[in-house]
Amino acid sequence: MNxxxxxxxxxxxxxxxxxxxxxVLITWIASTLVYWNxxxxxxxxxxxxxxxxxxxVMFLSIGFGSLLIYPMAYFRGASATERIVASLVTPIxxxxxxxxxxxxxxxxxxxxxxxxxxxxxxxxxxxxxxxxACEIICxxxxxxxTGEQVKVVTALPISAMVISLIAFxxxxxxxxxxxxxxxxVRVYRAIFL
Amino acid sequence: MAKTxxxxxxxxxxxxxxxxxxxxxxxxxxxxxxxxxxxxxxxKKPNIVFILSDDHRWDCLSCMGHPFIKTPNMxxxxxxxxxxxxxxxxxxxxxxxxxxxxxxxxxxxxGVKNNITTWKDSNVxxxxxxxxAGYDTAFIGKWHMPGHLPHLRGVDEFITFTIQQGQGRYFxxxxxxxxxxxxxxxxxxxxxxxxxxLEFISRKRDNPFCLYLSHKAVHHQxxxxxxxxxxxxxxxxxxxxxxxxxxxxxxGAIWYGTIGKLDYLYRRYCETIVALDQQIGRLVKxxxxxxxxxxxVIIYTTDNGYFWGEHHLVDKRWPYEESIRIPFIVRYPGxxxxxxxxxxxxxxxxxxxxxxxxxxxxxxxxNMEGISIKPVLNNSRIAWRKAxxxxxxxxxPYQVPEMNGIRTDKYKYIEYSGKKPAELFDLANDPHEYHxxxxxxxxxxxxxxLKKMLAQLKQGVRL
Numbered sequence: 001m002n003x004x005x006x007x008x009x010x011x012x013x014x015x016x017x018x019x020x021x022x023x024v025l026i027t028w029i030a031s032t033l034v035y036w037n038x039x040x041x042x043x044x045x046x047x048x049x050x051x052x053x054x055x056x057v058m059f060l061s062i063g064f065g066s067l068l069i070y071p072m073a074y075f076r077g078a079s080a081t082e083r084i085v086a087s088l089v090t091p092i093x094x095x096x097x098x099x100x101x102x103x104x105x106x107x108x109x110x111x112x113x114x115x116x117x118x119x120x121x122x123x124x125x126x127x128x129x130x131x132x133a134c135e136i137i138c139x140x141x142x143x144x145x146t147g148e149q150v151k152v153v154t155a156l157p158i159s160a161m162v163i164s165l166i167a168f169x170x171x172x173x174x175x176x177x178x179x180x181x182x183x184x185v186r187v188y189r190a191i192f193l
Numbered sequence: 194m195a196k197t198x199x200x201x202x203x204x205x206x207x208x209x210x211x212x213x214x215x216x217x218x219x220x221x222x223x224x225x226x227x228x229x230x231x232x233x234x235x236x237k238k239p240n241i242v243f244i245l246s247d248d249h250r251w252d253c254l255s256c257m258g259h260p261f262i263k264t265p266n267m268x269x270x271x272x273x274x275x276x277x278x279x280x281x282x283x284x285x286x287x288x289x290x291x292x293x294x295x296x297x298x299x300x301x302x303x304g305v306k307n308n309i310t311t312w313k314d315s316n317v318x319x320x321x322x323x324x325x326a327g328y329d330t331a332f333i334g335k336w337h338m339p340g341h342l343p344h345l346r347g348v349d350e351f352i353t354f355t356i357q358q359g360q361g362r363y364f365x366x367x368x369x370x371x372x373x374x375x376x377x378x379x380x381x382x383x384x385x386x387x388x389x390x391l392e393f394i395s396r397k398r399d400n401p402f403c404l405y406l407s408h409k410a411v412h413h414q415x416x417x418x419x420x421x422x423x424x425x426x427x428x429x430x431x432x433x434x435x436x437x438x439x440x441x442x443x444x445g446a447i448w449y450g451t452i453g454k455l456d457y458l459y460r461r462y463c464e465t466i467v468a469l470d471q472q473i474g475r476l477v478k479x480x481x482x483x484x485x486x487x488x489x490v491i492i493y494t495t496d497n498g499y500f501w502g503e504h505h506l507v508d509k510r511w512p513y514e515e516s517i518r519i520p521f522i523v524r525y526p527g528x529x530x531x532x533x534x535x536x537x538x539x540x541x542x543x544x545x546x547x548x549x550x551x552x553x554x555x556x557x558x559x560n561m562e563g564i565s566i567k568p569v570l571n572n573s574r575i576a577w578r579k580a581x582x583x584x585x586x587x588x589x590p591y592q593v594p595e596m597n598g599i600r601t602d603k604y605k606y607i608e609y610s611g612k613k614p615a616e617l618f619d620l621a622n623d624p625h626e627y628h629x630x631x632x633x634x635x636x637x638x639x640x641x642x643l644k645k646m647l648a649q650l651k652q653g654v655r656l
Contacts, residue, residue, distance in 0.1 A: 048437060051438060055439035058439075098445075104592075105587075114590055172452075175357065178360075178450075184590070
């Protein structure tokens with residue numbers, strides 16, 4: 001991206017980083033609160049609806065928040081580093097929350113090892129893959145609107161997408177992710193037993 | 194002079210003596226038809242068919258009042274035998290529970306504490322003992338013990354699978370048939386295992402047989418065969434009030450393999466149970482056709498229960514009723530008084546091995562920790578256990594703490610390792626275990642005795 005382009009004006013740090021990040025982060029927090037308190041509404045059907053809807057929003061904000069953050073940050077002049085960090089804030093906070101939760105059950109070492117499970121890895125790699133796709137789409141839009149000669153497809157976003165797809169296949173699709181899971185347990189046994 | 198054998202044979206008999214002798218022989222012959230056991234020194238050993246399913250909840254049978262599941266074949270076993278209303282597993286997890294069924298021992302004894310600690314080849318199974326007693330034996334189905342596939346002593350037929358760490362697959366699951374890996378394309382596992390079971394029981398033989406049929410059903414991924422898929426897609430579900438569609442995913446639940454919403458998976462689970470019931474029906478029908486039913490003990494049970502949203506949980510492991518309580522049906526025609534009864538006595542997975550040995554007339558090894566339920570089959574009022582030990586060991590990465598607990602007929606007290614506080618439930622007044630009464634006056638009154646009993650159980654005392 002040509003940072004001196006008249007089309008994209010570098011906004012303040014709050015506008016290019018904090019606001020996009022906060023939208024997804026607050027959405028995640030709010031949906032989580034709704035989900036875990038939906039049973040208190042009293043009505044079974046309302047509880048079911050609220051839990052269902054808030055659950056979907058919860059998962060989407062953790063796994064797909066980058067689809068919103070990255071383009072917003074891009075067209076507000078955020079640097080590549082800022083765009084990547086902003087997109088990873090919510091998934092990383094979620095992983096930290098999970099680590100705190102499981103620390104009630106495991107020793108410190110096992111808790112730290114838990115961070116390497118396929119779900120956490122997939123959330124990070126998946127977000128990076130989505131960022132790669134967003135980067136390419138944003139370049140296409142930028143090129144279309146400004147006419148500037150921008151190289152749309154480059155190695156880094158493509159690599160991110162490929163790695164993300166491989167991780168997605170191995171962690172969730174290939175026999176439901178059991179192979180990755182059993183490998184994870186085998187390494188656990190080697191380290192801790 | 195005493196008569197010698199030669200002198201007796203040579204001595205002529207009178208007509209009266211001849212008639213008396215012939216009459217006695219006739220009477221003996223008629224009596225032998227009515228009371229065969231009286232004339233034979235050794236009672237005929239029963240055949241044994243032990244059917245073990247996976248994750249089948251105690252209330253998911255039509256004879257237990259389930260609102261829509263139809264299990265006519267399991268119901269038939271219950272109506273022709275007895276159903277134990279209070280049957281439990283001492284550790285609610287596949288591998289430890291399965292090892293307990295085989296050995297008659299607690300997990301802390303046989304050593305398979307979770308799905309990671311390996312099976313010891315030195316463990317003696319009930320099949321090994323029955324083989325020594327003259328039985329033909331077969332283990333068909335899910336072994337799922339951590340470690341390598343053992344060379345099972347005393348097992349004539351060992352047909353199992355190791356794919357997916359021993360969990361198997363519902364479709365196209367390759368089997369290991371007496372050590373030979375054999376692809377099974379196009380096969381549905383429950384039916385495939387039943388086919389092997391039918392072949393085994395149909396063989397001509399001189400010895401009694403013991404079939405240990407260990408199904409993968411109804412473990413996740415809860416896949417019914419195509420003809421039953423969608424059978425319950427429109428039925429109204431009666432899930433607990435605290436359940437919601439995503440309790441299959443949150444708080445680490447996704448590790449249980451429950452990829453999908455709760456109600457969708459539950460419907461598939463119920464459809465898979467129907468498939469299992471149909472296969473049980475084939476087995477029972479074959480026994481009838483072979484004329485073996487009257488001399489065959491059938492036990493149907495499962496390795497643990499399953500949560501479907503109770504306490505906002507899925508899977509098992511936790512000590513609540515849905516997880517630890519199992520269906521337990523015994524059919525043994527002619528040997529059970531008043532068939533069709535429900536028996537309230539608490540029975541455990543560790544009781545199965547001593548029971549089958551007892552029914553086979555074989556001495557029960559002293560190191561078996563379970564009790565034979567043979568006396569209870571005809572008299573549920575005999576002195577029976579008042580409490581038993583529940584135990585669970587860490588099974589990483591599942592977020593369930595280690596625990597020990599005691600269950601009596603009225604109370605359940607559980608002590609957890611780590612930060613989770615202990616729990617005490619009054620099962621008579623709070624059967625769903627929603628209210629932990631440990632800090633109430635009633636709870637504090639009961640606690641000392643329960644703690645004392647728990648300590649005794651941990652030391653191996655039977656209560």
